[in-house]
Amino acid sequence: MNPVTLRQVDPLRPKELHAGCPQVNVWRIEEKQTDINIAVHALMDAFNDPSPQHFVFVSNDTDLCPLLDALKKLEHIKTGVIAPVDGIYQHQATDLACRVDWAKKEIKAEELKAAQLALRIDSSVRTELKSSIRKPLEWFGAKELSGQIFETLFAAMEKRNKVYQWLEQQPVKNAIDGVPDLPSPAIDLLDDVDTAKLVLIHAQAYADYVSKNGKR
Known part of the structure; x- marks a missing residue:
């Protein structure tokens, strides 16, 4: 995550970039080769193990499309994609859904709540922790x-x-x-x-x- 200077959107002309747009400092959140790492490890698992496998991707990033196309050609691989969106303000990318064997179009709030860890995890439970961690x-x-x-x-x-x-x-x-x-x-x-x-x-x-x- 790095601070960068970008031009602010003009609310009167939101689709037009012009010299009058003020510059503001923002945090740019950058991925650290996440897509590449996912693709490399998925393909390594697919080619090194000929037994039936089921790959599930929790993503709505269409950069995964080439990977899904490659996996689709392998008969021993089944794929699914879960979109980390609410299905109301955000929707699943159709380019992903059409490339997999099954797709879940949203994650509901009650599903997220049910999947959360305990409110507090002590270092005695997870020895790699230096201190207890709590739910934000x-x-x-x-x-x-x-x-x-x-x-x-x-x-x-x-x-x-x-x-x-x-x-x-x-x-x-x-x-x-x-x-x-x-x-x-x-x-x-x-x-x-x-x-x-x-x-x-x-x-x-x-x-x-x-x-x-x-x-x-």
């Missing part, structure tokens, strides 16, 4: 509220680990007068907007408490 707050269903909750707590605690400890702890009953108790740890309530709003109320109340009584 951006991956929760109510991601905007999750961000507000994190910022509210971080302003009071100033440490990420303490924020996550607060989110993962068992809720305290009758913690705030006039506010419903959390039914489960806050981290479990961030996929739904209504329950995330309740967590935000608790987070704001805790932050207010810390500002008045000092850090705990």
